[in-house]
Amino acid sequence: MKNDVNRRFRLKTRPTGRIEKSNFDFVEEPIPEPGPGEAVVRVLYLSLDPTNRIWMSDMDQYMPPVGIGEVMRxxxxxxxxxxxxxxxKEGDRVSGLTGWQDYCIADEGMRAMSVLPQGLPVELPTMLGACGMTGLTAYFGLLELGRPKPGDTVLVSAAAGAVGSVVGQIAKIKGCRAVGIAGGPDKCRHIVEDLGFDAAVDYKAADWREQLAAATPDGIDVNFENVGGEIMEAVMARMHASLRHDFRLQHRRPGHARRFFAHSHAPHRGARFHRHRLHGEVRRRRDAARHLGGGRQAETPRDHRGRPRKRARRRQSSLRRRQHRQAGGEGRGSALIVPARRAHASIRRVLPVLLRRCAV
Structure with a gap:
């Protein structure tokens, strides 16, 4: 191999509030050797996601938290x-949980990775966004659980994010009215003018409740929930009244409004989020909702059948998406990928410092 050092970030301490560089140890170790049934993978692109912050905590979550001293997931x-x-095979492009390091081990069990097909119609970084787990969360979450019908009003919170931006576009393809909630005029303009949403609600504006009412005059049929808190409560009040408290996702009756929770990364926002009262039903149904995503890694059963997954990726290859890329260094060709408006601010603030330190 050209380089004989594997640079890695290990979790040193669990962050309290915002992530700091002191939460990590940067180490250089020998490149691992593959054992029987294993392969060594050189990381080309690493995605930064809000879920990174949850993985760093020891809170109850959809995956085991990253252990102190372990390579950051x-x-x-x-x-x-x-x-x-x-x-x-040598030369195969693969995707999966590589960790924050130059090289990782892939096997045929718990550390298995997906081998990407040859001749992809999109660039490799797109496999970490619209055609990756965030895109699949949007695709299967909306179409298999939301099951929108033409003419339905689909409400998407965090609509400018990696999942929400794809949900809105798929809703439009299915003939629905897509309404997005985003923070600030620029994001609201982006989801309407660039992504094709029918209306946007600026939750940072003082009149966001009035905006929500104006954008959903006929109520809400499907709520793709990414946030929680008082915004979710306001959305629930706009959902068709007879269905407002039906959280039994697997027992929906025809005509009922559908709502489900893709993921919520709000705990890293601190006490401001926790002041908002969550409905008791939401808390009781938390575990049932996790398979959609807090966690992009928890794929639906259909995702493992191959054909639906490939069909989803073909359709999503034409979706509009944005990514920020920080190019690699030292001739390694590695890069940091931050799908636009997705990674939490503290991750975006700290990681460039860490990356400069190790010359990535």
């Missing part, structure tokens, strides 16, 4: 550079 795309596995 993270999704990425890489290339196989050495293999002792029939599943992976």
């Amino acid at each position: 993270g999704g990425g795309v890489g290339v196989v550079v050495k293999s002792n596995s029939a599943r992976y």
Whole structure:
């Protein structure tokens, strides 16, 4: 291999509030050797996601938290550079949980990665966004759980984010009215003018409740919930009255409004989020909602059948998306990928400092 050092970020302490560089240890270690049934993957692209912040905490969550001293978990795309596995061939492009490091081990069990097909119609970084787990969360979450019908009003919170921006576009493709909630005039303008949403609600504006009412004059049929708190409560008040408190997602009756929770990264916002009262039903149904995503890693059963997943990716390859990329260094060709308006501010603030330190 060209480089004989594996640069890694290990979780040193659990952050309280915003992430700081002191929460990580930067180490250089030898590149791992693959054992039987394993392959060494060189990380080409690493995605920064709000869920990184949740993984750093020891709160109850949809995946085990990252342990102190462990390599920080993270999704990425890489290339196989050495293999002792029939599943992976040298030169294969793969995606999965690579971690914050230059090289990782892929196997055929708990550390298995998806081998990407040849001739992708999109760039590799897109496999970490619209055609990756965030896109699949949007696709299967909306179409399999939301089941929108033409003419339905689909409300999407965090609509300028990686998941929400795809949800709104899919809703439009399905003939629905897409209403997005975003923060600030620029984001609201973006989801309407660039992504094709029918209306936007600026939750930072003093009159956001009035905006919500004006944008949903006939009520809300499907709520793709990404936030929680008082915004969710206001949305629930706009949903068709007879269905407002039906949280039994698996027992919906025809005609009922549908709502579900893709993920909520709000705990990293601190006490401001926790002051908002969540309905008791939401708390009781938290575990049932997790499979959609807080966690992008928890795929739906159909996602494992292959064909629906490929169809989803073909359709999503034409979706509009934005990504911020920070190019790599030292000739390694690695890069940091932040799908636009997705990563929490503290992650975006700290990681460039860490990356400069290790010359990535």
